[in-house]
Amino acid sequence: MFETGGGMAVQGQIFGGRYRLVGLLGEGGMGQVWEAQDETLDRPVAVKVVSLLAGGGSRGDEARARFLREARITAKLQHPAIVTIHDLGETDTGTDKVPFLVMELVRGEGLDATLRRGPVPLPDAARWGAHIADALTEAHDAGIMHRDIKPSNILITPSGTVKVLDFGIARAADPPVATADRLTQTGFIVGTPQYMAPEQARGFPEPRSDLYALGCLLFELITGRLPFQAPDAVGHLTAHLTEEPPAPSSMAPGIPPAWDDLVLTLLRKAPDRRYPDASALAQALRRLDRPAEPASPADAPTRTLAAPGTSPPPPRAAAPGRSNASTGVRRRTLVIGGLAVLGAAAGATAALWPDKHPDPDRFTSRGTTSVAFSPDGKTLATIGTAGVDAALWDVAGRKAITDLASGSGISTVAFSPDGKTLATAQVYGELQLRDTATGVVTAQLESGYYVQVVAFSPDGSTLILSGGSRPWLGLWNPVTPKPTAITDIAHGTTVLALSPDGKTLVSGNSDESTSAGLWVSDAITPGDSRTSEDPPLHERRLIQDYTNAVAFNPDGKTFASGGQGGLRLWNTAPDHTVTAITADPTSALAFSPDGKTLATAGKDGIRLWDTATHQATATLATGAFAAVAFSPDGRAVAGGNDDGCWLWNLR
Incomplete structure (x- = not known):
């Protein structure tokens, strides 16, 4: 009874x-x-x-x-x-x-009991947080929100695994229609005020409200306290609605900047400024969880550059991703006219070892997965993990010009050949054209497709879009803007490069699928009447290997590819003979403007290679790096990793 x-x-x-x-x-x-x-x-x-x-x-x-x-x-x-x-x-x-x-029946201890003993080690917080994010991914994909992520709803088993409790219960108790007192009914608050997202407090929760709550939980796990202190529920709700949270590192010693970035991203007031989904958050947490191995003395660099006044930070390894079993990094690399304008992957902290050479400049301490120079070299575009924290930077002044992130996050960017226009694409198909000088959106279109790569033709008259697992390629007029041709291709595309003369297209796929590999074809042109109903383009698959990066040499005679199988240099025509340069997995690459040097990024750092001798000439940094780009004058190299965006002046 x-x-x-x-x-x-x-x-x-x-x-x-x-x-x-x-x-x-x-x-x-x-x-x-x-x-x-x-x-x-x-x-x-x-x-x-x-x-x-x-x-x-x-x-x-x-x-x-x-x-x-x-x-x-x-x-x-x-x-x-x-x-x-x-x-x-x-x-x-x-x-x-x-x-x-x-x-x-699961035996274990609730996180509320664990937290009564104080903060937990950072690796535990990252691992547990990733497991919770995995559970949220499963639920959100099924259309279910949790609405009450908090320590007492998280159980840690004796083996160290996570179990999330009470999915759907808060939703079940919520009134079916919005009312003035939507927060309360049947005598309780829908959710827990200490962990409640602002939009949930207003009565309009969404899946990213669960990510906000997880951000509060992670803050508590690594600092031992909540992000906001208040005497009662109303005080907590008011703080979530009006106050900015402190950085976790200001509350507890020894918390790296990458943790600050992750938690503060989750605690942003606007849902569309957080991680786009729980899956992206899980990947970011796993990058924090895996320590990278230090460089071997046998692999000592020819020359190594260091961040100013720094000692090597604790190294961490790249996260396991869908793209590459060896490096575990997700990549997007885009090359236009032989110059790398976008090289992307999700890497991790690199150890930057002191040397007599000039120190690199650090544009931002936020994780950077993509970098791109404008054609005049005056502006640098960066994209952070999961498309958040995208920005334009003044290279000379080393300061931010424009914040680009919006909606579900930026998946890719490309500068027009004249440098006046920047194309930014979101994974769900929205493409925006912006004025590079001001960042103001001048045109917007919906492609209707998942967009992972975008490029301008060498003359700037056409935008080329592709991406994701669906095998498609689209041409758009950037002036109108409107589609001029859409065609099926034989594979999904995650990287793409167009030859300097615009006649040859090289594309690759880094997803774990049967279409993984490197492909070459004749490029379609705006005059083509081809549609998605026509037969696919005639393409030739050069290798069946996860391909993370492609780039044309400015002379148009060769192109490079990087992936799980290493770095390769190919002749453009007629037989596409290949030279293997290194077997080390490569995440991103870029040719210098004169074509004599090739820069690569990967789990072993940023390296420079002589394209004639195929020998390494310099190592700019060791540890995992996600992105690399040459400045248009060839005097600098930009690189991105989980600790930020760096610029090395070569001469």
């Missing part, structure tokens, strides 16, 4: 005709969790008694019906980091009808 007013179950009670309560495991504002014995299957289970929804009357009946409906949806979630729901039902106590859930 239930105690009067308390809605409490008692030991020995049987729920659903088969679940005998054995012992109370815990209780909170929503009800109790009991260890129980499933007498039908003879196994231990956990039974959550949701006393919050006890009671009669039409409102109680409606609330319980909504809870059972939502619980059935949530029960479809099957993921190692989500507690499995076995059964659900209602128990009639004579005076109350009380819903209950039957779940797998």
